[in-house]
Amino acid sequence: MFISAKGITKSFGNLEVLKDIDITIDKGNIVAIIGPSGSGKTTLLRCLNALEMPEKGTITFDDNFEIDFAQKPKKSVIKTLRLKSGMVFQSYNLFPHKTALQNVTEGPLYVQKKNRQVVNELARQLLDKVGLADKLNLYPHQLSGGQQQRVGIARALAIQPELMLFDEPTSALDPELVGEVLKVMKDLANEGWTMVIVTHELKFAEQVADKVLFMDNGVVVEEGPPEQVLKNPLEERTRQFIQRIMNP
């Protein structure tokens, strides 16, 4: 077992969005989280790097890191957790006043304080990996949605995390641009990255995921290999959801 989150509980006001959730992620595995909107899947993902602070729960990485949200964690512990995971957002959230290259170098240069030459070289490699070697000096507004999201992936990779988190990375894209982002994600999967992906792309989940979680109303209703959850779900609620997505 590589990463485990136990007893994650989160409320917004009186609304309990996550109810005592446990998940484990093995090294090199890809976990897809699916579910209707409002099910808590994005909140769960955001709790994994403390973008949302759970009221309760612990997250452990191997045996060398643990964060317990019941006691208010120290800032340094939160920062350590955040640097362990890279986050890719639905709306990219690139820094509009920085070029593609600067977006990628920002973290390693100013947070991790690495050598500028080393960082520039790393950023070039990463942008090359996502197919944007010729767009280094363009600003986000000069890039298409798909290109922006690929810069977003490179930026997340640049802090050299152990875990990659994707929050509906293709939901804001025009249909013809979805493929190029999914391809980059497939490449990462093949390289052995550990990834958690919140997605509506069931076909993609089926192709790359080792494990699929179906969430509804703040609980994990069903989890298992994609053949089970996506093809022959054990739970009635899962079945209804999959049918509604497959035959809208």
Place this chain on the structure above:
Amino acid sequence: MAKMFLNSYLYSIAADMGGWELFQNSLWPMILGGIKNTIPLTFVSFVLGMFIALLTAVMRLSTTKLLTIPARMYVSAIRGTPLLVQLFIVFFGLGSIGITIDPFPSAVIAFSLNVGAYSSEIIRASIQSIPKGQWEAATTIGMSYSQTLIRIIIPQATRVSIPPLSNTFISLVKDTSLASLILVTELFRKAQEIAARTYDFMLLYIEAAMLYWVICFILSIVQDKIEHRLERYVAR
């Protein structure tokens, strides 16, 4: 009373006969007053005011009451009182209780406190106008609050705040004429001094108005240039 009015009217007509000459002769002293006092007063007050404004804005955006309450009170007090009264408190008020400050520094104190309060609201609003996703993206690459503010948020907020801050700056140029009332010999005081001798109020005050207009016109060109420069990363 009527006689006095008539007298001054006649005087001004008499002065009008040499109007062009007077215009030429008074132009340089007034420009000099502008260069020596109006412009330095404006720039120094504005720069200090920006520091105060940024500090106040950040204080108001914090979650600790210890910071937000003093910031709110400061802004409320400055916005709720006339600039002229603030100027008089600093110069005559403090002077009367033994804290004597020269006219120019008095004016700098009053104007920078005033500009600081108004601009803090502009800066606060422009910081808040930056989407939450920018904070989140910076957070996920490990940035601290202050790093995010300095490297990610403020550069974007600057672009948003340039038009309203330019407005404040241009207002300040004109407001410095109030410093004439605490004996700063800036552009308008020069006009008053010459007018007091020649009685040609119309000519001299219109001349002063034209000079302010020229300064503000140049500044609005500079504003356009800055806005244009900062827009290079925005889709049009």
